[in-house]
Amino acid sequence: MAQESSITEEMRKAIGVESAPVVFDVEKGAVKKFAQAIEDPNPLFQDETVAKKSKYGGIIAPPTFPSMLRNPAVVDRIFNFDTPLKGLLNGGNELEFFKPIKVGDVITVTAKINDVKERTGGMGKMIFFFNEVTYKNQKGEVVCIGRQTLIRHEVKEKK
Amino acid sequence: MAKQIYFEEVEVGADLPPLIKHPTTQQLVKWAGASDDYYQIHYDKDFAMANNLPGVIVHGWLTFSFLGQLVTDWMGFEGELKKLGCSYRGMNFPNQDTICKGKVTKKYDKDGQHFVELELKAENPKGEVLVPGNATVVLPTKKK
Numbered sequence: 498m499a500q501e502s503s504i505t506e507e508m509r510k511a512i513g514v515e516s517a518p519v520v521f522d523v524e525k526g527a528v529k530k531f532a533q534a535i536e537d538p539n540p541l542f543q544d545e546t547v548a549k550k551s552k553y554g555g556i557i558a559p560p561t562f563p564s565m566l567r568n569p570a571v572v573d574r575i576f577n578f579d580t581p582l583k584g585l586l587n588g589g590n591e592l593e594f595f596k597p598i599k600v601g602d603v604i605t606v607t608a609k610i611n612d613v614k615e616r617t618g619g620m621g622k623m624i625f626f627f628n629e630v631t632y633k634n635q636k637g638e639v640v641c642i643g644r645q646t647l648i649r650h651e652v653k654e655k656k
Numbered sequence: 657m658a659k660q661i662y663f664e665e666v667e668v669g670a671d672l673p674p675l676i677k678h679p680t681t682q683q684l685v686k687w688a689g690a691s692d693d694y695y696q697i698h699y700d701k702d703f704a705m706a707n708n709l710p711g712v713i714v715h716g717w718l719t720f721s722f723l724g725q726l727v728t729d730w731m732g733f734e735g736e737l738k739k740l741g742c743s744y745r746g747m748n749f750p751n752q753d754t755i756c757k758g759k760v761t762k763k764y765d766k767d768g769q770h771f772v773e774l775e776l777k778a779e780n781p782k783g784e785v786l787v788p789g790n791a792t793v794v795l796p797t798k799k800k
Binding site: 527530531533534535536537539541551552559560561564565567584586587588589590591592593594644646652653 | 677683686687689690691692693707708716717718720721722724725727728729733734736737738739740741742743744
């Protein structure tokens with residue numbers, strides 16, 4: 498039995514469209530606050546004296562710091578797609594690191610939807626958006642590539 | 657910080673020392689602020705329940721960060737994290753332990769560097785795997 502696709506024309510057209518860049522200054526206070534929110538006491542993320550003596554020569558950001566280097570365009574687009582699947586969940590993350598992100602770096606973030614797939618599972622109908630985020634430093638070097646799966650899913654009405 | 661671990665000391669199949677975290681609702685608010693993620697399912701119970709959730713849930717990225725801490729603690733200052741990934745299978749609820757575990761699945765040399773691959777998981781106190789993950793790290797060698 499043929500079933501109607503939940504993937505709309507609007508979604509298909511968004512595949513591969515790169516967002517406008519968003520630029521962040523990596524501030525010492527923000528990195529420290531981020532490490533404290535994880536409750537991760539690693540001195541490389543917080544202690545200037547220790548970090549200076551390390552091979553990095555200064556404070557570096559925790560690996561998941563790209564979480565806050567947000568380019569909201571793609572997530573907003575996925576959130577705002579016109580679909581009866583009202584829920585939004587994060588399915589998974591992957592970060593590939595090429596250089597550490599250091600305090601003082603200026604990071605430019607661009608994002609795009611690489612692919613869209615649909616599936617039916619425990620939450621009913623779901624649409625999977627496979628996104629890719631590129632983080633470049635002030636020298637134009639790619640420091641990190643992030644891959645994220647966002648899921649729009651059915652939300653059943655409360656009885 | 658534990659002492660530096662070297663590539664030669666790592667055996668395939670060995671477990672990483674587990675990391676036990678206990679995310680409270682306060683930590684979720686701290687995380688929301690630090691990571692700039694203000695989605696209400698993580699701090700507004702009414703909002704979460706209106707979205708068919710039993711209550712507020714821990715941010716996926718925060719549990720992912722716990723797995724990151726597990727790995728960076730283990731690899732020490734000289735280790736280099738190359739890749740960190742996870743998928744979110746089950747909901748993680750605040751005010752209970754999140755137990756982070758890791759296992760060495762592979763070690764190899766490539767381009768003059770010493771790679772180790774890890775399988776990771778974040779479990780709830782019932783032993784259910786909420787967030788399976790993986791990591792690739794480069795470790796220092798004792799050989800000159």
